């Protein structure tokens with residue numbers, strides 16, 4: 001009896017010891033190859049993604065830093081200044097963003113492009129549009145920005161871009177009543193020019209910009225114009241020829257800052273799309289909108305005409321960042337992200 005009890009006790013002890021060791025192995029030997037209980041399935045544990053490299057201007061997380069939560073991780077990754085690119089054409093623009101900097105007022109920019117940058121709150125950061133005038137010389141330029149304890153310098157390459165020359169023959173009476181007319185110029189500069197310095201403090205646009213008229217391109221952006229043999233102004237927009245009365249659509253959503261007749265550019269509309277980004281429509285036959293109105297992308301704002309400095313029915317369509325005209329083509333293919 002005693003022996004049977006002893007054998008049972010030994011067997012029970014062995015079993016417990018075995019289970020104990022096995023349990024111990026469960027705790028510490030998880031990656032043991034060939035253990036069917038512990039082998040992770042391919043579905044349950046995906047291949048780890050390689051860590052993305054931070055874009056220029058962003059600070060990487062130091063490798064020995066404490067683990068952070070998802071929300072903290074965003075904050076750690078995206079601090080300081082970020083530029084959308086370091087190469088630009090004359091007539092192009094860049095987006096300068098600031099992460100982790102609360103107030104636009106504390107940002108100072110040393111900007112070689114001769115324009116003041118206006119930062120606005122966009123989602124979790126501040127953004128400013130930086131236009132490069134189409135008359136800007138190609139070369140390498142240094143832009144420095146600092147604020148909130150961050151400092152960054154960017155070398156920006158302005159490429160060489162060839163803008164062709166275009167000769168125009170315009171009736172002298174039209175020239176005399178528009179571009180060579182002092183009161184027409186005074187009217188434009190007193191009524192239209194101030195609009196270039198107004199802005200809405202948030203993006204109103206969505207999606208890519210539309211071509212406002214289904215017409216044929218008769219004059220491209222940046223052309224050097226020679227009017228009746230005399231070098232005139234460079235072309236700040238594109239000309240789209242279409243029949244009189246063809247609907248002109250808002251290139252994107254925004255607020256109408258100007259909608260009226262002026263002698264120089266005829267029936268004129270300016271739409272602010274936010275952050276100082278504007279679209280311009282000249283020479284229209286009629287207007288469908290009024291100042292202060294909000295318009296949707298694709299909404300009719302007028303019709304094609306030949307009012308102001310114009311040789312025939314067409315729409316002069318332009319895009320500006322503040323008072324600097326940029327190539328409309330840059331906004332037509334994809335949504336601008338700021």
Ligand SMILES: [Zn+2]
Pocket residue numbers: 219235237238239315316317
């Ligand atoms: Zn034009």
